[in-house]
Amino acid sequence: MSIVDLMQPHLKNVKPYVPGKPIEELRRERNIQGEIIKLASNENPYEPIEEARQAIIEELSEINRYPDSGCYNLCIELAKHHGVNPNQIFIGNGSNEILDLLVRAFVGGSDEIVYAWPSFQVYPIVSQLAGVKSVQVPLKDYRLDLPSMRAAVTRETKLVIICNPNNPTSTYVSKSEVDLLVEDLPKEVLVAFDEAYYEYVAAADFPDTPDLLSKHPNVIVLRTFSKIHSLAGVRIGYSLSHEDVVTCLNKVRQPFNVNSIAQAAARAALKHMDKIRVRVKENRDELDFVRVELQKLGFVVPPSQTNFLLAVPPPGNSAIIEQLMQKGIIVRPMKPFGLGEDSFRVTVGTPYENRKFIETLKELV
Ligand SMILES: Cc1ncc(COP(=O)(O)O)c(C=O)c1O
Incomplete structure (x- = not known):
């Protein structure tokens, strides 16, 4: 043994x-x-930009204290930035953590997760950790094939993950393609848009997924401070969603999942877009x-x-x-x-x- x-x-x-x-x-x-x-x-x-570095240095004198567990100030600032309510924001230890928590909170037993492949390595890992079936839908010409992803959704599907733009192929799917999918998906199926590279996008027809939230409570948008904000090392990402999703995620996270240095750096970065x-x-x-x-x-x-x-x-x-x-x-x-x-x-x-x-x-x- x-x-x-x-x-x-x-x-x-x-x-x-x-x-x-x-x-x-x-x-x-x-x-x-x-x-x-x-x-x-x-x-x-x-x-990171000078203001974020400075915020990190200033925060050092406070790290004998636990961080703000609910990331109160950052939620308010992100909500303002995105034009949503603070209770629609969830902050994670990188957007990776939010993917893991989403699966942990919502997917189990005979449920299935649909995502494209090749795509981000973390999707199969979080699916395996939850012991649930991954349904991997092949890319078409290096792009996500949303009609085939829709066709792969069954009564068992609980979560669809759309990596947009897709890592590792760098391509994107457009607003009209995304709108079709979201309109067509059953309301009981959550759809998470992993938009880690959102800030780099130049395409005019890239979807404005936070705009979908008011009409589609099953939509979750994931963003990160790891890429354009140069804060990969402090681990901080966030999601925008219906407030009920936030309630569920708060039940499964660690009490202090986001450290105080990361919160301070992210707040400073956000102020200097x-x-x-x-x-x-x-x-x-x-x-x-x-x-x-x-x-x-x-x-x-x-x-x-x-x-x-x-x-x-x-x-x-x-x-x-x-x-x-x-x-x-x-x-x-x-x-x-x-x-x-x-x-x-x-x-x-x-x-x-x-x-x-x-x-x-x-x-x-
Ligand atoms: C598609 C995608 N999602 C999420 C992440 C992870 O982001 P974070 O550093 O916020 O966990 C990455 C990082 O490489 C990524 O490529």
Whole structure:
């Protein structure tokens, strides 16, 4: 008998989340002395804005106290920002936590969760943790196929997760496609829009999902401070929903799930959206640069509405990810997602990092 035999049977086969390779791990493994550039985790390449840094420093003198469990001030400020009531906001330890809590609160037994695949790695994990069936609907041309997702909804379906834009393919579904789905779904089926990359979107026909809330109490919108706000390390995300969803989520969360440093940083970041918009513009310019250069090298690159690109190399480049790593550039292999043996996802970095990545790639392809 091993300890693993004692584990709950439905949890034994859970495959833990595989993050992008950390810089220090690559340095240790390959004994790389020089510069390492990590473009593997869709992080913001810049540190948080000065006001958020300052708020973090000021908050340090208070961390002998427990944080505000209900994130009162941040809920009020987010509600104002989005034009909803504060009781429609739920704050989580990253939007990942909210996905987990949603499943924990609403899905169990013979219920099913429908989501697209390939999509965000966390969806199969939270489904397995709850011991419920995942129904994975294949993408079509790297995009979510909403009609097929609708067709996959059965009487057992409790939750549909729409990753928009989709990680790892970077594509989006439009307002008209989303409206059709939401109108057509049974009211007993919750639909969660995971919009971690929302702030990067440039497409004019991207859906305004918070707008759906007044008419559709089954809609939940997930957003995060991890991406555009550069706060991935403090872990803070939030959802917008009907207040009853918030009541349910509050029943299943830890008492102090969001630390005080994260709350202070998020409040400061929210007050300076003007600075964030500058970063959105730079991301788009750099995204376009990297996309065009990849295409010149023969890569297939689906159109992106995010801070990353999916790159499918031309034939004959089977060692490309490994070779990039040898040269100190970390991208995210897409083989585990079934997106091709040598495909990878690359995050938009600083202008310097992006040019270094492209120059290195030119030597290799
Ligand atoms: C689609 C998607 N949702 C959620 C997250 C996680 O966000 P958070 O850091 O808020 O947990 C990510 C992060 O990579 C993501 O790509």
